[in-house]
Amino acid sequence: MSSVQSISEKVHVASWRDYYEITKPRVVALLVLTALVGMCLSTPGAIAWQVLIPAILGIGFLSSSAAAINHIVDERIDSEMARTHNRPVATGRMSALQASVFSALLAIVGFAMLYALVNPLTAYLTLSGLVGYSCVYTMYLKRATPQNITIGGLAGAIPPLLGWTAVTNEIHPNALLLVLLIFTWTPPHFWALAIHRKDDYAKVNIPMLPVTHGVAFTKTQILLYTILLFVVGLLPYLVGMSNWLYLVGAVALNLIFFAYAWKLKFNADETTAMDTFKFSIVHLMLLFIVLLLDHYLLPIS
Numbered sequence: 001m002s003s004v005q006s007i008s009e010k011v012h013v014a015s016w017r018d019y020y021e022i023t024k025p026r027v028v029a030l031l032v033l034t035a036l037v038g039m040c041l042s043t044p045g046a047i048a049w050q051v052l053i054p055a056i057l058g059i060g061f062l063s064s065s066a067a068a069i070n071h072i073v074d075e076r077i078d079s080e081m082a083r084t085h086n087r088p089v090a091t092g093r094m095s096a097l098q099a100s101v102f103s104a105l106l107a108i109v110g111f112a113m114l115y116a117l118v119n120p121l122t123a124y125l126t127l128s129g130l131v132g133y134s135c136v137y138t139m140y141l142k143r144a145t146p147q148n149i150t151i152g153g154l155a156g157a158i159p160p161l162l163g164w165t166a167v168t169n170e171i172h173p174n175a176l177l178l179v180l181l182i183f184t185w186t187p188p189h190f191w192a193l194a195i196h197r198k199d200d201y202a203k204v205n206i207p208m209l210p211v212t213h214g215v216a217f218t219k220t221q222i223l224l225y226t227i228l229l230f231v232v233g234l235l236p237y238l239v240g241m242s243n244w245l246y247l248v249g250a251v252a253l254n255l256i257f258f259a260y261a262w263k264l265k266f267n268a269d270e271t272t273a274m275d276t277f278k279f280s281i282v283h284l285m286l287l288f289i290v291l292l293l294d295h296y297l298l299p300i301s
């Protein structure tokens with residue numbers, strides 16, 4: 001490291017790129033997509049842009065704020081793990097104060113937009129997602145129990161409900177079904193990565209499942225969750241919320257996810273865990289796109 005670089009790090013020279021990075025933009029993009037699908041599925045009609053735009057921005061801002069808090073709280077462990085050591089707050093390019101001010105601004109603007117331009121129910125539910133992820137999961141569960149991500153996953157699963165309530169101002173069972181889909185998807189999504197990064201988590205004493213219960217047990221759990229996800233994936237069709245197009249898409253995607261999990265359990269090579277993790281992201285994105293296509297191409301009368 002050059003001396004210029006080390007001096008600039010000490011005075012916390014954060015660029016716009018660092019601010020962007022601490023919002024976890026790709027995670028938030030997928031969260032917002034699931035919220036958008038929740039909005040669209042809540043009504044057969046079109047969504048008024050006066051609701052659509054503040055809802056998407058408000059949910060996006062509060063999720064980004066939560067992601068920034070995660071970077072602040074995890075400064076020490078992030079700086080010690082290979083995957084995260086170069087993060088803006090962990091390296092010191094950005095101070096915790098800078099990140100806190102940025103996060104607070106995002107939270108205030110996001111909450112105000114939802115409260116004033118969407119509805120208070122959506123504002124409070126989104127705030128509960130922020131508290132769930134940044135306080136309950138990051139500050140407590142992550143460090144306390146190997147079931148951290150199964151329970152904490154509820155915060156990341158909530159966006160379809162937020163989209164739904166933004167349009168209808170009510171908590172509908174179908175919206176909860178979309179939440180359940182993401183809730184069931186989260187363990188195989190994360191544990192596949194955790195297997196690959198097991199040594200990182202062990203080094204910083206974070207009790208992720210592969211560290212506490214071993215890789216073989218975690219692989220079994222991943223396989224079982226993909227079976228559960230297959231069953232949960234049938235529900236939108238079975239309750240009459242979605243049509244055959246969704247059913248075909250969900251069955252295909254969930255079978256592929258199961259095949260990855262099977263390979264991971266019984267025939268893994270060194271790339272299988274990361275391949276499974278990467279596929280999980282494509283899987284969720286396509287699943288929600290299929291929900292959307294099904295909703296608009298094959299409307300339920």
Ligand code: HEM
Binds near residue numbers: 034154186
């Ligand atoms: C408690 C629940 C969850 C945990 C513990 C978790 C964990 C992780 C971790 C550790 C990464 C790697 C991040 C990195 O290396 O930068 C990741 C990536 C990702 N996650 Fe999750 N995740 C969760 C829920 C979700 C949810 C609900 C979504 C979206 C609906 C999501 C979408 C993504 C995406 C898109 C990436 C790729 C990010 C990138 O390439 O920059 N995750 N997740």
Ligand SMILES: CC(C)=CCC/C(C)=C/CC/C(C)=C/COP(=O)(O)OP(=O)(O)O
Binds near residue numbers: 031126
């Ligand atoms: C308002 C609302 C819906 C908030 C939810 C916000 C949100 C960003 C959820 C994503 C979950 C996630 C990426 C967890 C990983 O955290 P980690 O600390 O285990 O992963 P890391 O080591 O990569 O930081």
